[in-house]
Amino acid sequence: MIGKRVQFDDETWAAVNLLRQERRRSFQQLADEAFRDLLEKYHRPTDLKTQLKESAGISPKKSRKSKG
Helix, strand or coil: CCCCCCCCCHHHHHHHHHHHHHHCCCHHHHHHHHHHHHHHHCCCCCCHHHHHHHHCCCCCCCCCCCCC
């Protein structure tokens, strides 16, 4: 896992830390969720398999809905 440093202003950190405590989650768990949501917002793949398919020009399969 790659490690990076981020800096927050005091008010933002207080809000994030409070959310972390209320949800009983680690900062890493909150960061993972936030960045996954950000990637989805901009229609970017969130896993390596999808990234490789897109870079090869293969569109990902859409799930089929069963009729009946």
